[in-house]
Amino acid sequence: MFHPHTDTDREKMLAAIGAKSLEELFEIVPEDIRFPDLDLPKTHSEMEAYNALYGLHTKNVPGIRMPNFLGAGAYRHYVPAAVDAILRRGEFFTAYTPYQPEISQGTLQAIFEYQSHVINLTGMDASNASHYDGATAAAEAVNMAYGISRKKKKKAIISPALHPHYRETIDTYFKPADFDIGGEDLDPWSNPDTLIDSIDEDTACVVVQYPDFFGRVFDYTALGKAAHEAGSLLVMVVNPMALGMLKAPSEFDADIVCGEGQPFGIGLSYGGPYLGMLATKKKHVRSLAGRIVGETEDLVERKRGYVLTLSAREQHIRRERASSNICSNQGLMALAATIYLTMVGKEGLREVAELCYQNAHYAASQIAGLDNFELVTDQTFFNEFVVKCPKPAEEINKALLEKGIIGGYEIGKDFDGMENHLMFAVTELNPKEDIDALVSALKEVA
Amino acid sequence: MNFPTDLKYTTKDEWIRVEGNTATIGISDFAQDALSDIVFVEYAVSEGDDVGKGDTLGTIESVKAASDVYFPVGGKIVAVNEDLLDAPELVNTDPYGEAWMIKIELGDPAEVESMLDAAAYEADTKGRE
Secondary structure (H helix, E strand, C coil), X not given: CCCCCCHHHXXXXXXXXXXXXXXXXXXXXXXXXXXXXXXXXXXXCHHHHHHHHHHHHCCCCCHHHCCECCCCCCCCCXXXXXXXXXXXXXXXXXXXCCCCHHHCHHHHHHHHHHHHHHHHHHCCCEECCCECCHHHHHHHHHHHHHHHCCCCCCEEEECCCCCHHHHHHHHHHHCCCCCEEECCCCCCCCCHHHHHHHCCCCEEEEEEEECCCCCECCCCHHHHHHHHHCCCEEEEEECHHHHHCCCCHHHHCCCEEEEECCCCCCCCHHHCCCCEXXXXXXXXXXXCCCCEEEEEECCCCCXXXXXXXXXXXXXXXXXXXXXXXXXXXXXXXXXXXHHHHHHHHHHHXXXXXXXXXHHHHHHHHHHHCCCCCXXXXXXXXXXXXXXXXXXXXXXXXXXXXXXXXXXXXEHHHCCCCCCCEEEEECCCCCCHHHHHHHHHHHHHHC | CCCCCCCEECCCCEEXXXXXXXXXXXXXXXXXXXXXXXEEEEECCCCCCEECCXXXXXXXXXXXXXXXXXXXXXXXXXXXXXXXXXXXXXXXXXXCCCCCCEEEEECCCHHHHXXXXXXXXXXXXXXXX
């Protein structure tokens, strides 16, 4: 059995702080919770544990075996075998940039290439080395905007059509701060230009999603212009897969772009680890949270090399005065995205995005043709759309699952009065046969 | 190393020049030399702000480090030298002239009295070398 400390270690430590015993050390903890009786199973041998876990594992249905129309922020896309093969190489297989980073040139080069992909997709000038996930990246983006305003502007306007989990994360970040998160009371189905009325001199940024939570694609030109006229920033939360075919956020003059990089070569994996993307314009590069890798050359031999750049502002040097206290990146996930993007290339990415778009539009038109089902999405959309069902969405999903189909996202979980609404996500992994199966299943269950 | 005698200093390397009720603030020749090449200047405050002695004025970043600059005295900010944002190297070339950072209307002129004169500041920097 593993013991982190020997009895002698403990005695020495207790003596050093002047406590007689462990019991005395923990006296401050209320007695009833001090040594709670944990109802844990008996210890297992490796073989027993393996069998128990294998039993649980067989209850899973691998996503690939079932038609799956669940999205809402995490998407099932094809992950080429090469992604895992390269990712699992011992040289790469750690999530961290090392604390003596320049010794790991391969890791830094991979991060630099990741940053280059993000810049190409978003049209921004600088990307960081990645964040935990899309939601934290969005919260860091708002925090950046607050910092850029010299902490003078005390409000962010968040689109009501932003992913509800992202809004929650932003709320959590700013709960202790004297900073207001607005936009919650607005109608999530309205045109984003209605946000313009909420912008004032005290607005640090306006946050919109592209495509929005419901999959809709809007033109944010007017909103960006209104934000800039009031001295605030336009923050765009993107599904980067959609950027394979949509206008880059830079064309709306976005100041900060963030998003969830999971669609790029990262499996659904029960919700993580995922990949937060965060990029900005050159003029805000010093406010960019986290690490940035730069390319340089050595002075003697003129060889190309990679370094952590602008790190004088980072947490490990500036401590509590750093622009962000998230310092580590999702190195391994960023590498997966880099391999994915390098493999599919610019044209390949466009093809994947277009397949998602076309499959989704086929599915939407087929479902719209069913009696009792109504296509609620009446805007341009990418690969997700909302349908009003004749029954509660939960019942529909249950019935679909019995037929071997994973249905859509139950929007009523997040939005009042939408208990009958389902949001379907369609990707390149939903071929026509799957969609037809969904449509005929819906017809039967309605 | 230059320690102009018409200025007052702090042990954190800020200088001020008092003219009437207005004080101009910057960082010293010793500080810019210690930081080496300055690559970025950032302000934490804007014109019109009321600030107290010890508040953060901004950050000066060199190739070596990012250092915070503090207000040696309190008062109301009447001017911010935004030129430094585009030309941070001025802090290296002219720390007491073109690289002034902020002008402030003194809140409490007595605060100036507690600052170091050039000789005392020079002695302080010697102790740190």
